[in-house]
Amino acid sequence: MPASTSLEKAPQPLAAAPGDAAILARTPDDKAMLRAAVELTRDLGEARPAIFWPDMLASAFTGYAALAGAILATNALLAAACGVLSALAFYRALLFIHELSHIHRNALPGFRFVWNLLVGIPMLTPSFMYEGVHPLHHARTRYGTVEDPEYLPLALMKPWSLPVFLLTALLLPVALLVRSAVLVPLGAVIPPLRRLVWARASALAINPSFQRRPPEGDFARMVFWQEAGASAWAWFLLGWSSAHGWRPLLIGIAVIAMGAVLNQARTLVAHLWENEGETMTVTGQYLDSVNVPPPGWLTVLWAPVGLRYHALHHLLPSVPYHALGEAHRRLTAELGTGSTYTRSSYAGLFPLLGRLVRSTMTAR
Known part of the structure; x- marks a missing residue:
């Protein structure tokens, strides 16, 4: 995964050292930072269609065009290059699922439907797999506890x-294919299996103890149609491949697997993962999260769609991805480089991975 500490330089962190999990969890709230975060960003909360639509559509169509190149190319090097480009483009397109879990349902008319049609269902990852799940990660009393679907004390x-x-993550594409082609259709006639699949295999979560509650109301109806679309697409892929050859499907699986591994690496450095299940203060949650601000440019490849500002996102979860850079600039200018705010800024992917590895080596 491309990253370079020499190209991605940012203020070095002053956060708690590895092993200071209890200190981090009980960090008193920095009220000045929290107040500034709200007051300085009041005008940044609108999701702008002129940014969302072109970004998502360009990412998706680039992914499809490059995937076609990978399938049709006769030169191995060209096919590999197209495959990498397709993986990066689809990875960016897929991460709009994170924005869908935060923006108001009426903020971008038609965006959720088109995203699912172009990205979510073809990748067998409809938006319901994150909507209703990711907000639990932002719940004040759930973050970092056993009730957080997206946290492990790694x-x-x-x-x-x-x-x-x-x-x-390499197994994810095959697991999603089995889920949509086999488990969901069987669950339609075997209620206990349906309940099990929903509770244990219908969320993009990393906490193995997380069990999802049954969907209700309008959300349940949305789930039904998204599940039906994903299952129909999975059966089409298998049927077409059995009749015309498995090479295109296998290349597609490899491309999606590359994106999944990249996302898993990003997940490894999205937080410091140092909480042992305690309920944390908002500032403690912020300091357990990670910003990788400019000037590093490679970060836009492995942490796209605003995820380079993951700590800031935990302060301001309703601010859309395209406004996080401006929010970061305002807060840095207002609070200064020695403030609590800048303590969540790190230099890049490799330094964060190194810190995490060192932490596991000294863990009890």
Whole structure:
């Protein structure tokens, strides 16, 4: 995964050292920072269609065009280059699922439907797999606890847990295919299986103890149609491949697997993962999260759609991705480089991975 500490330089962190999990969890709230975060960004909360639509559509169509190149190319090097480009483009397109879990349902008319049609269903990852799940990660009393679907104390686990965590992403495309082609249709006639699949295999979560509650109302109806679309697409892929050859599907699986591994690596450095299940203050949650601000330009490849400002996003979850850079500039100018705010800024992917590895080596 491309990253370079020499190209991605940012203020070095002053956060708690690895192993200071209890201190981090009980960090008193920096009320000045929290107040500034709200007051300085009041005008940045609108999701702008002129940015969302072109970005998502260009990412999706680039992914499809490059995937076609990877399938049709006769030169191995060209096919590989197209595959990498397709993986990066689809990865960016797919991460709009994160924005869909935050923006108001009426903010971008038609965006959710088109995204699911072009990206979510073809990748067998409809938006319901994150909507209703990701907000739990932002809940004040859930973050970093056993009730958080997106948190594990990775920094306090054994070193072997990190490569296992990373490499399981390689299995994701096949697992999604089996889910939509086999488990969901069987669940339609076997209610206990349907309940199990929903509770344990219908959310983009990393906490193995997380069980999802049954959907209700309008959300349940949306889930039904998205599940039906994903299952129909999975059966089409299998049927077409059995009749015309498996090479295109296998290349597609490899491309999606590359994006999944990249996302898993990003997840490894999205937080410091040092909380042991305690309820944390808002400032403690912020300091357990990570910003990788400019000037590093490679970050836009491995943390696109605003995810380079992940700590800031935890302060301001309703601010859309395209406004986070401006919010970061305002807060840095207002609070100064020695403030609590800048303590969540790190230099890049490799320094964060190194910190995480060192933490696992000293864990109890």
